[in-house]
Amino acid sequence: MSVVRVALLGVEGIHINSVSTSSAALILRVETGESRTGCPDCGDIAVGHGRRPVRLHDIPCFGRPVRLLWAKRVWRCADPDCPRATFTEDHEPAGPRAKLTARAVVLATDALARFDTSVSALAHQLGVSWHTVWDAVRAEATRRLGGAGRLQGVDALGVDIEGELAQLGPTGYRPLRVRDTLF
Numbered sequence: 001m002s003v004v005r006v007a008l009l010g011v012e013g014i015h016i017n018s019v020s021t022s023s024a025a026l027i028l029r030v031e032t033g034e035s036r037t038g039c040p041d042c043g044d045i046a047v048g049h050g051r052r053p054v055r056l057h058d059i060p061c062f063g064r065p066v067r068l069l070w071a072k073r074v075w076r077c078a079d080p081d082c083p084r085a086t087f088t089e090d091h092e093p094a095g096p097r098a099k100l101t102a103r104a105v106v107l108a109t110d111a112l113a114r115f116d117t118s119v120s121a122l123a124h125q126l127g128v129s130w131h132t133v134w135d136a137v138r139a140e141a142t143r144r145l146g147g148a149g150r151l152q153g154v155d156a157l158g159v160d161i162e163g164e165l166a167q168l169g170p171t172g173y174r175p176l177r178v179r180d181t182l183f
Contacts, residue, residue, distance in 0.1 A: 011091075011092055011093055013032055013033060013034065013092075014030050014031070014032055014091070014092075014093065015030060015031055015032070015033055016028050016029070016030050017029045017030065017031060017071075021064075024065065024127060025064055025065040025066060025067045025127055026061055026062065026064045026065070026066045026067070027069060028058075028067070028068050028069070029069045029071070030068055030069070030070050030071070030093075031051065031070065031071040031072075031073070032072075032073060032089060032091055034073060034089060037075055037089065039075070039077040039078075039079065039082055039087070040087060041082055041083060041084040042077065042079050042081075042084075044077060044078050044079045044082065045078060046075035046076060046077055046078065046087075047076045047077075047078050048073065048074075048075065048076075049074040049075055049076040049086055050073075050074050051071040051073050051074060052071075052072050052074055052088060053069060053070070053071060053072070054069075054070040054071075054072045054094075055067060055068070055069055055070075055099075056068040056070060056093060056094050056098065056099065056100065056101050057099060057100050057101070057104060057126050057127055057128050057132075058093075058100075058101045058103070058104055059101070059103055059104050059107050059126070060125050060126065065125065065126055065127030067127070068093065068101065070094075072088050072089060072091075073088065073089045074086055074087075074088050074089075075087050075088070075089065098136075099128065099132050099136070100126065100128065100132065100133070100136050104126055105136045105137065105139075105140050106140070107122075108122045108126070108133050108136065108137050108140075109136075109137050109140045109141055109144070112137060113141075119133050119134050119137065
């Protein structure tokens with residue numbers, strides 16, 4: 001059964017506790033199997049301090065939006081002199097205070113860069129608001145575009161005039177797409 005669970009979610013170390021459906025989405029209740037960790041400040045072995053529910057929106061599955069209800073582990077540092085009292089686990093699915101999983105952000109950013117889609121269409125597919133998608137895509141695009149040397153070796157940029165003219169509509173104008181300005 002664990003092979004099926006890992007294959008469904010595609011993330012090592014995350015266990016699917018249950019799968020259910022609602023009228024709007026497929027709901028997966030997940031948690032990590034991590035049983036030991038060290039305090040990020042002092043390095044002492046931390047003690048489990050319960051779990052906190054985190055709701056994440058993931059990539060669609062079977063044509064439906066997916067919600068991950070992650071029981072995120074809270075840890076307590078055992079050292080009474082440590083300035084950090086409690087902290088939560090970090091894991092691949094999402095960063096701190098994220099609303100979308102990391103792979104949902106990559107999917108949305110790649111779709112805007114490569115395909116003729118819109119932020120509102122992606123928001124509908126993910127089951128979130130336009131602003132939720134745009135905030136995540138803007139941060140990811142900024143990270144991707146900020147790479148040093150991204151344009152190293154480029155001597156000239158060109159525009160495919162024939163290709164652009166072929167996209168003109170009956171009015172003689174082509175609507176501006178997000179990827180024209182962002183990527």
